[in-house]
Amino acid sequence: MTLSRAEQKEKTRRAIIDAALRQLSAGKSFDALSLREVAREADIAPTSFYRHFKDxxxxxxxxxxxxxxxxxxxxxxxxxxxxxxxxxxxxxxxxxxxxxxxxxxxxxxxxxxxxxxxxxxxxxxxxxxxxxxxxxxxxxxxxxxxxxxxxxxxxxxxxxxxxxxxxxxxxxxxxxxxxxxxxxxxxxxxxxxxxxxxxxxxxxxx
Amino acid sequence: MTLSRAEQKEKTRRAIIDAALRQLSAGKSFDALSLREVAREADIAPTSFYRHFKDxxxxxxxxxxxxxxxxxxxxxxxxxxxxxxxxxxxxxxxxxxxxxxxxxxxxxxxxxxxxxxxxxxxxxxxxxxxxxxxxxxxxxxxxxxxxxxxxxxxxxxxxxxxxxxxxxxxxxxxxxxxxxxxxxxxxxxxxxxxxxxxxxxxxxxx
DNA sequence: TATTTCAGCGTACAAGTGTACGCTTATTTG
DNA sequence: CAAATAAGCGTACACTTGTACGCTGAAATA
The missing domain is CATH 1.10.357.10 (Tetracycline Repressor, domain 2)
Known part of the structure; x- marks a missing residue:
């Protein structure tokens, strides 16, 4: 089963969102989250974050x-x-x-x-x-x-x-x-x- | 007018507190404050902070x-x-x-x-x-x-x-x-x- | 099939962080 | 006066941070 490009992108986007939520659950406040940390948790390279969110x-x-x-x-x-x-x-x-x-x-x-x-x-x-x-x-x-x-x-x-x-x-x-x-x-x-x-x-x- | 050691210490302590309050006023949330930033604003060396607060x-x-x-x-x-x-x-x-x-x-x-x-x-x-x-x-x-x-x-x-x-x-x-x-x-x-x-x-x- | 698009990666860099350690220097104490 | 104390400093180190830039490879398009 191969994913279309759009599907794959959406999947990564979700991974980022879920990663952030997981870190919030771990007792961090939102502005204590770093882009890199979220990216790490989502298993993507830091710079890939920008493909989905500007900020x-x-x-x-x-x-x-x-x-x-x-x-x-x-x-x-x-x-x-x-x-x-x-x-x-x-x-x-x-x-x-x-x-x-x-x-x-x-x-x-x-x-x-x-x-x-x-x-x-x-x-x-x-x-x-x-x-x-x-x-x-x-x-x-x-x-x-x-x-x-x-x-x-x-x-x-x-x-x-x-x-x-x-x-x-x-x-x-x-x-x-x-x-x-x-x-x-x-x-x-x-x-x-x-x-x-x-x-x-x-x-x-x- | 010279200050006793205790007076001087209290003065610096206040400087730290006031520095922190000033930065909060500047729209920062507390956990966005860094020790170094506060120290800088209070005009003391970063490490001097520890003479007054453990954390x-x-x-x-x-x-x-x-x-x-x-x-x-x-x-x-x-x-x-x-x-x-x-x-x-x-x-x-x-x-x-x-x-x-x-x-x-x-x-x-x-x-x-x-x-x-x-x-x-x-x-x-x-x-x-x-x-x-x-x-x-x-x-x-x-x-x-x-x-x-x-x-x-x-x-x-x-x-x-x-x-x-x-x-x-x-x-x-x-x-x-x-x-x-x-x-x-x-x-x-x-x-x-x-x-x-x-x-x-x-x-x-x- | 040939071309374009673009999600994701790796590298690199400047800037910021907390804090360990030892020195200075002026006050306090004996 | 001599010794002890301790506030404050400077240096140094090991991290972490955001993000610029260019590349890759696979999917989409023509």
């Missing part, structure tokens, strides 16, 4: 895209679990936490590069997070909130879930369950707080 | 401690503003956002190293954040919440405020105001959501 940054962007996509797909699957059984909040948090436990490196990449040095990567990550917020915000709107409130709720919820993910990175299983439990409580605070604001006669500032 | 990591820990302290002091000052005038939530968010605007590098260090490679730095940052949470949680308890709810509220609030800080790093002034406004709304969601949970009898008529 380490370009590889980084690819990684962020791919990881963001993976995360979104998981969450989409999670939504099916909701339809069958269970609360929106509970299932979403569980799905997310399962993802970060199974793919700590992917989550870490997104979370870490959010405040990274590279402006390109930062905006790429911001865009991925934005997908979550908008998707959730749209849903909240359909339940009867005005756009501004919906967006604020969605953003807060995403922030809390990501925060829980970050906390759980160094946590032991027992702590992780506790973190998930707390995150759910926090999301309910937001949901019911926003609901209260919706009915202005009950609402009151502190 | 770059040890310097990092010092930076985190110092930055965390700075942030806490600012927030403590902010609390005085509350006593004189204004809501807890509004003033706290404003104080925090002013800090991140005035010291983006310091905030960035804390936020970034929270998901960094070095376990030591990560736990150091986690501890700094914990200070905030516990302090806020204690306050919330005094207002009549049980410990678990108070902690969940405090944690969520800190997460949201830090999230707002992270968002504002790349934001223009106009957006920054909007981010602050939204953060306040989100904190109010949490406050009133938690309050509702606390007093279930008020939810009678639904």
């Amino acid at each position: 380490m940054e370009e590889l980084g962007l690819t990684l962020v895209d791919e990881c963001g996509l993976a995360l979104r797909q998981i969450m989409r699957k999670g939504r099916k679990r909701i339809e069958n059984a269970g609360s929106v909040i509970g299932t979403s948090v569980d799905t997310f936490m399962e993802f970060t436990e199974a793919n700590p490196n992917i989550f870490r990449l997104l979370f870490h590069e959010r405040s990274g040095t590279s402006h390109g990567l930062r905006t790429a990550v911001a865009r991925e997070i934005q997908y979550f917020i908008v998707e959730l915000s749209d849903y909240i709107e359909t339940v009867g909130y005005e756009a501004e409130s919906a967006y604020a709720q969605a953003e807060a919820m995403v922030a809390i879930v990501f925060n829980a993910g970050a906390e759980s990175l160094d946590a032991k299983p027992a702590q992780r369950k506790e973190i998930a439990r707390r995150a759910k409580m926090q999301l309910r605070f937001i949901a019911s707080g926003a609901a209260q604001q919706l009915k202005p006669f009950k609402g009151k500032d502190q | 770059m990591e040890e310097l990092g820990l010092t930076l985190v401690d110092e930055c965390g302290l700075a942030l806490r002091q600012i927030m403590r000052k902010g609390r005085k503003r509350i006593e004189n005038a204004g809501s807890v939530i509004g003033t706290s968010v404003d104080t925090f956002m002013e800090f991140t605007e005035a010291n983006p590098n310091i905030f960035r260090l804390l936020f970034h190293e929270r998901s960094g490679t070095s376990h030591g730095l990560r736990t150091a940052v986690a501890r700094e954040i914990q200070y905030f949470i516990v302090e806020l949680s204690d306050y919330i308890e005094t207002v009549g919440y049980e410990a678990e709810s108070a902690y969940a509220q405090a944690e969520a609030m800190v997460a949201i405020v830090f999230n707002a800080g992270a968002e504002s790093l790349d934001a223009k002034p106009a957006q920054r105001k909007e981010i602050a406004r939204r953060a306040k709304m989100q904190l109010r969601f949490i406050a009133s959501g938690a309050a509702q949970q606390l007093k279930p009898f008020k939810g009678k008529d639904q």
Whole structure:
């Protein structure tokens, strides 16, 4: 079985991406990766890297895209679990936490590069997070909130879930369950707080 | 005016710390700093670095401690503003956002190293954040919440405020105001959501 | 079949890194 | 005053890094 040129190229490209992911899993942060190291891990000559990516940054962007996509797909699957059984909040948090436990490196990449040095990567990550917020915000709107409130709720919820993910990175299983439990409580605070604001006669500032 | 040996040593130590902070301000992430670079900026020989820190990591820990302290002091000052005038939530968010605007590098260090490679730095940052949470949680308890709810509220609030800080790093002034406004709304969601949970009898008529 | 294309390699180089080792020199101590 | 201490320096070494350049050989094209 011989591969066409295009197939072979794609294969090498994947090898590079996978090599980078493997090194991220090994506890390195993205900007601690060197081109040579990635090339070595991918079993190609350093200079061959350039046949596929102009830069380490370009590889980084690819990684962020791919990881963001993976995360979104998981969450989409999670939504099916909701339809069958269970609360929106509970299932979403569980799905997310399962993802970060199974793919700590992917989550870490997104979370870490959010405040990274590279402006390109930062905006790429911001865009991925934005997908979550908008998707959730749209849903909240359909339940009867005005756009501004919906967006604020969605953003807060995403922030809390990501925060829980970050906390759980160094946590032991027992702590992780506790973190998930707390995150759910926090999301309910937001949901019911926003609901209260919706009915202005009950609402009151502190 | 001659300096004693100890004074001179302290002075150089500060020079190193300040050099590192200056480089962080220049848009570098901590683990992109090299010992030589810091030494160069501090105007000492590379090897002199070792007279003060065993490692770059040890310097990092010092930076985190110092930055965390700075942030806490600012927030403590902010609390005085509350006593004189204004809501807890509004003033706290404003104080925090002013800090991140005035010291983006310091905030960035804390936020970034929270998901960094070095376990030591990560736990150091986690501890700094914990200070905030516990302090806020204690306050919330005094207002009549049980410990678990108070902690969940405090944690969520800190997460949201830090999230707002992270968002504002790349934001223009106009957006920054909007981010602050939204953060306040989100904190109010949490406050009133938690309050509702606390007093279930008020939810009678639904 | 003859020609073009291009993924991948090897070599080479300048620049940067951490740190071991021993020296200097001014302060501190006895 | 003499001896001990230790901050800071300079040199040196073994690496690692990104990338420029030109070559090779096989696949694609004509």
